[in-house]
Amino acid sequence: MRRLLFTTALVGGAPIITLTSLMILGELKKGVGFVALGICISFAIGLAWFWLSGVVRLSAALRRAADEEGPFSAPLPIPRLPAIGEIEKGLARLTRSLQARAALVVQLRASDGAIVESLPDPLLVLAPDRALLRANRAARRVFNLTGEGQARGDVGALLRHPVMAAALDRALADGTPQAVELVLPGSVTRELSAQIQPMQPPLADGGKLVILLTDRTAARAVERMRVDFVANASHELRTPLASLIGFIETLRGPARDDPPAQERFLGIMTEQSERMRRLIDDLLGLSRVEITEHQPPEGDADLLALLYAEAAAMEPLFAARGVRLVLDLPEAVLTASPADADQLAQVARNLMDNALRHAVHEVRLEAGPAKNGARQGVAFTLRDDGPGIPKEHIPRLTERFYRVDKGRARGAGNTGLGLAIVKHILTRHRGQLTIESEIGVGSTFRVWVPGG
Ligand SMILES: Nc1ncnc2c1ncn2[C@@H]1O[C@H](COP(=O)(O)OP(=O)(O)OP(=O)(O)O)[C@@H](O)[C@H]1O
Ligand SMILES: [Mg+2]
Known part of the structure; x- marks a missing residue:
């Protein structure tokens, strides 16, 4: 309302003052003067209202054009006054070109994101304070990241690694690219080579350092x-x-x-x-x-099926040595997952072969669902009533060519690789081998793998 009054005063101010002055000086008859004043004021109000409504819609359209990123939808106001109409046409053109550019930016950003995401090597983007801003698919897989934006678990260990931390320091201080090689300890030791690229100016999301990793393990x-x-x-x-x-x-x-x-x-x-x-x-x-x-392996393995199959295949060897193989397997379904069925069968075969070779009367095979910490899984156990293994040898059994009784084992034609193969297969499955043994009583080999 204030704006309308002000504009009316601007438009009609000069004629109204002139008419009023003429009337005061007696140069204009009062009746005529009032009629002329009325016409002047109404005309000024009308004109002011036209201008104002045009300008208000124009500024609304401008605001929208400035704010909007996506497709431009609202129709422009219909021109009421010639000058405003021209401005409105110009604004429509400007809006269209802004809209085209915004669409292009969205498209470019999406394609850049897709390229980074599909890179076969892990890529990380860090903020200046080294917080993880982005990790592509390969990085999420390698570092077990379930969501983006948080430095967790393995990626935290990578960024804290002294070699990596020093290289990040250098990259931030000098603004020069760095290349380092590092060994990352963990359940599987990883050998990585890292290229660190400082970004100047920083990326749109505030990213200051881009790290490209190559897994050389x-x-x-x-x-x-x-x-x-x-x-x-x-x-x-x-x-x-x-x-x-x-x-x-x-x-x-x-x-x-x-x-x-x-x-x-x-x-x-x-x-x-x-x-x-x-x-x-x-x-x-x-x-x-x-x-x-x-x-990591892919797919599932039916643990009971493979244990039955391996036991059946070994049956003649047990019979030949006069050792009983007792199967204590449940009715339930035991699925190892993710797992490679052939490799798990090899684990069972190698352990059964050892148990058979050392047992005196009997070997027991048991299986069932089992937890390892919080991890759900399945396990099987081979117990023999053999001579047992001295404690000091147990941690070394999975080394290549390691034999407790070297002369005897070599004479029996064993290579000493059976448990090394078991260990590597279980590492791949993120599983676990537990060995317990008592001299004169027997040995127990227990295998746990993820599954349910
Ligand atoms: N059930 C067992 N009882 C007693 N000792 C065992 C048992 N299983 C393994 N061992 C000891 O662990 C050593 C390493 O076993 P591993 O299976 O790796 O090799 P191997 O059986 O000697 O040879 P390969 O399996 O390659 O034929 C064996 O030589 C043996 O001394
Ligand atoms: Mg063996």
């Missing part, structure tokens, strides 16, 4: 495995090979004309070659397991 494991394989294999193969060479020389020399000795030596040679073949098979098996160790 698998590549390094392959490298180490190659070195280990050569060292271990050559060491373990040397004994049977030396014996084979010895017998070949004997067969060519002293035993040339001694058919019974030849027969005996050939028997031993077959055994030694068989041992070499088994060793090579086990080493290759171990390498295969190690290569996949850092990729």
Whole structure:
């Protein structure tokens, strides 16, 4: 209302003052003067109202154009006065171009987000105070992040790692990109190489540091495995090979004309070659397991089905050794998940083979649902009534080529890789192997894997 009065005064002020002055000076008759004044005032009010309503709608449209990001929807006011009409047309053009640009920005932002999200390597964006602002899909998988925006668990450990923390300090202080290599301890030790890019100016979301990580764990494991394989294999193969060479020389020399000795030596040679073949098979098996160790398994495994199948396959061996295999398995369904059924079957096979070899009368196989801390899972246990394992050996049993009674085990044709393979498979499954043993009573090997 105040605005209307003010505008009316502006529009009609000059003629009203003129008419009033003329009337006061007696130059204009009062009757005519009042009529003219009335016409002037009504005209001024009408004009002011037209202008004001146009201007009010114009400013509303301007505000909307400034605030809106998305599609522009509201219609523009109809022009009432020529000058305002022109301004309104200009505003409509401006709004359309703003709208087109806003759409382009939204599109660009979405495509940038999609590219970052689908990068195969983990990418993290940090605020200047090192709070985690963004983590792409690969990073969320590697660092077990369920939601975005919080530095939790593994990612916290990464950012606190001294090598990483120092590199972040340098990047923030100098504004120069940094590249570092680091080893991150955890349930699976990870070897990472990190590229840190400081952003100047900061990203739209306040991101100051972009960290691109490359997981070198698998590549390094392959490298180490190659070195280990050569060292271990050559060491373990040397004994049977030396014996084979010895017998070949004997067969060519002293035993040339001694058919019974030849027969005996050939028997031993077959055994030694068989041992070499088994060793090579086990080493290759171990390498295969190690290569996949850092990729969690996919799918489910029916634990009871695989235990029954392995028990049935081992039955003749138990019978041959005169050892009873007692199955104490529940009716319920036990599903290991995520799990690789073939690998879990190998775990059961290796443990059953050990139990059979050490048992005197009986081996018991039990299974059931089990919790490991707060984690839901399934477990199976193999108990034997063998000689037991001295305490000091238990922590080392899963090392490659580790045997409690070296001479005896080697003589029996064992490679000492069975439990190493079990350990690697369980690491991959984020499972657990527990060994309990009492001398003269027996040993218990318990396997827990996630599932339900
Ligand atoms: N049930 C058991 N009772 C007593 N000792 C055991 C038992 N299971 C394993 N061991 C000991 O642990 C060692 C390592 O076992 P592992 O299965 O790794 O190798 P291995 O059985 O000797 O050879 P492989 O399994 O490769 O044929 C064995 O040599 C044995 O000394
Ligand atoms: Mg074994």
